[in-house]
Amino acid sequence: MSDKLTHECGIAMVRLKQPLQYYQEKYGTPLWGFTKLFLLMEKQHNRGQDGAGVACVKHDVPAGEPFMFRERCVKSDPLAKIFKRLLGEYNKLVDKGDAHPEFAKTVKEQFDFGGELLLGHLRYGTSGGYNMSSCHPFFRRSPWPTRNLALCGNFNLTNTSELNRNLIAMGQHPIFATDTQALLEKVGFFLDEEHEDIYRDLRAKKLPGREISAQISRDLDLHRVISRAGEKWDGGYVLAGAVGNGDAFIVRDPSGIRPAFYYEDDEVFAVASERAPLMTVFDAELETVEEMTPGHVMVIKKNGEVTSKPFREPLPRTSCSFERIYFSRGNDIDIYRERKALGARLADQVIESVDHNWGDSVFSFIPNTAEIAYYGLVSALRERRRTEVKDEILRASQAGELTEEHLDNLILRNWPRSEKVISKDIKLRTFIGQEGLRNHLASHVYDIAYGSVVAGKDNLVCVDDSIVRGTTLRKSILRILTRLNPRKIIVVSTAPQIRYPDCYGIDMSEIGKFIAFEAAVLLIKETGQEELLADVYRLCREAVAKGESVNHVKKIYDRFTPEEISARISRIVYPTNVDWAGDVEVIYQTVENLHAAVPNHSGDWYFTGNFPTAGGYRVVNQAYINYFEKSTARSY
Incomplete structure (x- = not known):
């Protein structure tokens, strides 16, 4: 992460x-x-x-x-x-x-x-x-x-x-x-x-x-x-x-x-x-x-x-799915398989994003917990590419078009490329008090492998296990990756969009800090639906007062598709004040693919808003109340 x-x-x-x-x-x-x-x-x-x-x-x-x-x-x-x-x-x-x-x-x-x-x-x-x-x-x-x-x-x-x-x-x-x-x-x-x-x-x-x-x-x-x-x-x-x-x-x-x-x-x-x-x-x-x-x-x-x-x-x-995506070590045999499956199930979205341009796409991961999912994605891509090559060889052979040059271009020069593009160099020390200085140092936490991407030509696909606030993407990772001058940067999250607070162990109580929530609110404002924000606030206050087990915050997201929210997130994290004019796309796992890859851990309330206990619904509504009132108080 x-x-x-x-x-x-x-x-x-x-x-x-x-x-x-x-x-x-x-x-x-x-x-x-x-x-x-x-x-x-x-x-x-x-x-x-x-x-x-x-x-x-x-x-x-x-x-x-x-x-x-x-x-x-x-x-x-x-x-x-x-x-x-x-x-x-x-x-x-x-x-x-x-x-x-x-x-x-x-x-x-x-x-x-x-x-x-x-x-x-x-x-x-x-x-x-x-x-x-x-x-x-x-x-x-x-x-x-x-x-x-x-x-x-x-x-x-x-x-x-x-x-x-x-x-x-x-x-x-x-x-x-x-x-x-x-x-x-x-x-x-x-x-x-x-x-x-x-x-x-x-x-x-x-x-x-x-x-x-x-x-x-x-x-x-x-x-x-x-x-x-x-x-x-x-x-x-x-x-x-x-x-x-x-x-x-x-x-x-x-x-x-x-x-x-x-x-x-x-x-x-x-x-x-x-x-x-x-x-x-x-x-x-x-x-x-x-x-x-x-x-x-x-x-x-x-x-x-x-x-x-x-x-x-x-x-x-409703066992916590985040345990499988991120928290637990990946050396458990089941977790290892599940993380590979999470990566593999992103293949369709990634192939569409690079427009089947295998030869001009470099695949990497953002250390370190995303590494296993990265192996799963690359394995699925190579299997998909093998199928394409096999089908093309059969077609060309039957048509009498199979030549050495054709094989050369088809097989040897057009495969997904894997590189260790980015690595963590140092850990920012918390004794740095001044925020501006902290942010400046944070921009140097990651190092890149210069020359690993063909400038102006290659797509760069980086797998992350989850994107919560997007802070590091905005302030550090994407700015660093632009130095390689890829044609397009694609950040792939093995977890779905994190939309709701967690109150069962993870320190994610301030809903306004989630980049998915930030994107949804921006879309609401940009489409002239701001009255919805006040309506949800009123409903949340009523629910908390009455002790109702209902998640009114879902209404913030219901106006838009996951793809629309992901596209808005891509605009939010786009690096500014850098000498680069490429594209950025952020891709998230679907909830359906999450459950298919991790079938025995159905706890997904941070993605879906479906909380397993009454306290969870109270927390999500209180979190929105705090956001609307500009309060930084904990929601639980």
Whole structure:
């Protein structure tokens, strides 16, 4: 994606099923689980660079000794900094003789992260800022192990304000910082109630005080806790939690919007936001990594028992298609195939755009997540060209026109050409405060391969995975590409036009920043239909006030075809103040082709405006209200 887009977080959990000494004897280190957590997080580094955090729960710690630990960082390269510091502490303990790796018991006693239950989080900030206070995992502490809670997640809720009001109604004093804090307090409240219910029952049975804590731990029903806490959650979410007694849980939203996968054998139970990292880290076969069932909570008790039960009524499955287009790494076998299919399904539009001029067309991609789709497009084009050549050879042969010169021109000089035309050179540092200077530096983020295009003759086709705001196209990429002086620049998006805000994980809440929306509004104004903008504003206000699940913003787009909006986008991004007179065309994937290429992830609300929950409709209408009122407030 050429535009910077903050988005999904990543989670990781490693729950060891054997004593630490087992891993020391089999793998030569008592930190086997700790290193697996780091690898799971590193393999999901694409899911968050704004911050990272890890937590650990140790089993069977003597009274008076700490049993839960946490480390977080929001500096640059946070994951590396966390593990470097923790491993540095471990090595100091070993060097001083306080911990002996061959005796895992000493590692567990001395090293904070020498425990059986490990939790990790990679953060992309969508709300709550970028400081330490909004970095997961969140902690809730108590002298009772079963009331201690560490929580992290990959989610956005559409109704955080409502949840906070509920907390106030319960008598709490929530801090209005993030939806994570609201969830922590909500889960914590019902965790406390579960604890108190069991405690009162055991006291009534006159169970000795020393045995009460252990019995509460055995009886604690985290499925019931989550069912009560999550009754009114609206959004896309995967939550991972660790309780101080050693129990753990994973929760996935009823629509399956956010992804979660798990792997289990007799040594470990592990969870991650993507499937491929689990396969790589644990050398697991494809069929042994399972997808978590939407609307379920998986509970891992301290004794190792794993259960999965529904906690909410199921909703139609609408898994996020952006996960497949962009967010997840492309080394998952299914995602790799889907991205190639997305590229291949653009072939017809591209062929029409270059007017079947194979020999004078150069194909490339805008790094780096579009590369796989680019391979799919080029493969489809070459297959199409082979069919054309075959048909022409048969025709010419039957007509007696097949000559060496004809073959030469037909086959050797008229094929799609692939070049690495553009590459990312440097990353603009955010400490540059002045906007003009930032924009000037941004124009040099990308480099081009001079001479890769025949000036004034070649079409240049560049594949991008998605075009959200078009900012980088306007201010950087297209201006740079004009230096090659192609006859025409064609930017091809493997995703359809992004028209509506996402409120389930992606930081796309300001509808006025979407280039598709900008183009539609310009078309409305240019065709004398401005009264529609005020009409939609009035309808959106009424819908928000009444709590209606209807998307009135669709009316902005309904007056025009997707092709008309794409043509207007092409005019918007056309580079100005450059010495170039070629054409620019922006091509988008169709929604129909998206679903054909990615059949099992039907979540498409950012393209179609069909939201899977009531909160989504409230958000889209509020986003338009904010736009019309020129407010920069978040719509959720």
